[in-house]
Amino acid sequence: MNTEARPSALIAEDEPVLARTLSRLLAEVWPELRVIAVAEDGLSAIELALEQAPDIMFLDIKMPGKTGLEVAEVVADDWPGDKAEPLFVFVTAYDEFAIAAFEHSAVDYLLKPVTAERLRSSVERLKRRLGERAESPATGEMGALMQKVQTLSASAEEMEEKEAPERIKVIRAGVGNTVRMIPVAEVICFEATEKYVNVVTATGEALVRMSLRELTARIDTSDFKQVHRSVLVNFNCILSATRDEIGHYSLTLRGLQRPIKVSRAFSYLFRPM
Template identity: 40%
Template sequence: MRATALIADDEALPAARLARELRRCWPGLEIVDTVANGIAAVSQIKRLRPDVVFLDVEMPGHRGLEVAAIIAEDLGPDSKSPLTVFVTAHDDFAVEAFEHAAFDYVLKPIERNRLERTCARLREELRSQSVLDDALQRIDPSEPLPKLDRIQAAEGSVVHMVPIEDVLYFEAADKYIRVVTSKREHLIRSTLAELFGRLDPAEFWQVRRGTVVRAAAIVTAERQPSGTLALTLRGQTRKLIATRQFAHLFRSM
């Protein structure tokens, strides 16, 4: 598929190698620009609106993590942010990267097999977004889709009928969706794009790319130094991260 990308790295040789490897494993990807600092990255991402950005974590001007945060804030919740892949020589930044809504991260020096897996996931996500955009354009507001009242999750020869009010959150997992309740989780062969039009937006909130949460299940939303929020859900020990792009959902009354 055709897509566009921007590379931001203050080291010319790694940036050139990344561009070369991307052209090899993703011939349909057009690299629209390569910049050497965070300030130029912010400016060019806003101007060119690439589908994907590859951000070096450590570079002058703004660090890659700061660039991602600025872009998410400046583009706002109504604009489509690029998919962000962080590039770093150290895997210590992995947790912090995903708090900034990273789609993925790759280590320097770039390993071809690892980059191919990242590109395959990027292509799949962009296809899903395209399907969702097409579906939304075809929706006739005078004929809304019926809202889901249950999820039918197959497990072997058994189909579990999960009431929609029992669902705490949905989370995309490749070609499947994890359907998490307070008691267990199920896998359904679907995409979030196929579910969006059948979920009540007053009841289910998108909190990051690939995650939709039942609003009534959220107990606390704790703001992080990065501007993201750590969400505690009823009966869950795992916290979910809401990215800056969706932080407006949690403004105090």
Template identity: 40%
Template sequence: MTSITAIIADDEPLLRHHLDRSLAEVWPDLEIVASCSDGKQALESITLLKPDVVFLDIRMPELDGMAVANEIKQQSHQPLVVFVTAYDEYAINAFEQNAIDYLLKPLNESRLEACCTKIKQRFAHQPTQSATPDLSQLLSQLSQLPPLTPQYLTWIKASRGEDIHLISVDEVLYFKAEEKYVSIYTDDNSEYLIRTPLKELLMQLDPEHFWKIHRSTVVKVAAIEKVSKDFAGRMFVKMLGHKLPVSRAQQSLFKGM
């Protein structure tokens, strides 16, 4: 039997990386042929590469997982779809009876292993069966679920000297990545340290309230006093005595302000 191929589609880089590594451990023979960061890229890869399985995040930019799955239904080659979701088990307990599976965020290795076993059994007993009936049923169930309310950070544990402090996110002016740490600067001019990488931290912050203005800097939008440019066209954000550079790639954030 030829190897089973799969595509991973999720807009969170850390989750894509974690799922890829976890699949390599629980299912070494599975061939990951593409890793996609949005729904449009996922659909293009599915059409081109015709994988056997797609691990598909429900919430993605460009096209969400629901839209991608609906497009898959129209194709002659229809892969099995495993939805990756932040919905809790109570909300999606109806999926348990479905041949197409789901994975909850954060990923659990034993649950992933069970999912892979189910897929292997599906291919072993019904290698040519279309996924359409299951996919249609699952899409119908998904459409009836209530909207997800994102859960963002409200408190952060950070160190200063030998002490650990509990800081409200509302008190934060900006985060700045250093060599091994991320520094937190608060509105009372205090500085704290955390070990969480800036990329990972950014995923836990409300994007309406915090913007990444530089590869090493994330600021609280409400604390920005003004944005200015120097004679060379370099842009800076000023906030409570701090002057922070804005990378050229991020200057579009402030267009029209």
């Protein structure tokens, strides 16, 4: 939480009327809360969040540029390590986003149109969470949140497709005119690029045309852990984790010559026991 006595909030909503309505209702039910910024799209929300460091973010699920889920994912990963993490409240017109998953977490949700009664309930929950975290900060909370929103995003995508994706044990990756057949167990790590996933093994690298979220939804990830919003690592391949002077970790992996960066959200995975 910010050092100032009054908590702060950022609203990300692409419909100005709805943004004003939420601001007005917040002023009624939580006068102490300062709305320090309003973003009209996902990219602006990310920029303002990292610049202003609000205590709470109210995120519309569907926005131009980045969805609310994607905004939470990026903010969680890039959040400065010397500042208390924000609490996220998702605002949505739909209930198919597995809303029940939020009930017992630091994340809350509001269904449109937002009512003062429901907002009061959310405010009470947020006040409790802010108080709890001030007394005892939760280690690894941001990493857990990133995994939650990614699971939520994958669930939403599957619901839109109406069918669960077929599980795969061997990845077919094109390399020039050749198709490499790569067993998932032999993968050192998966790295997301703009439109592809780079599949890294001890014998080379290959691209597959799908998102990291889509790929991980189709494979057995029991041996893999996320260490960055765009990187999934086979934990059986980790030799060591090295921390630099500002607290960032990098991994040395068996079979890979270059290090892999760990984001602050997942640094708790490598702290000494």
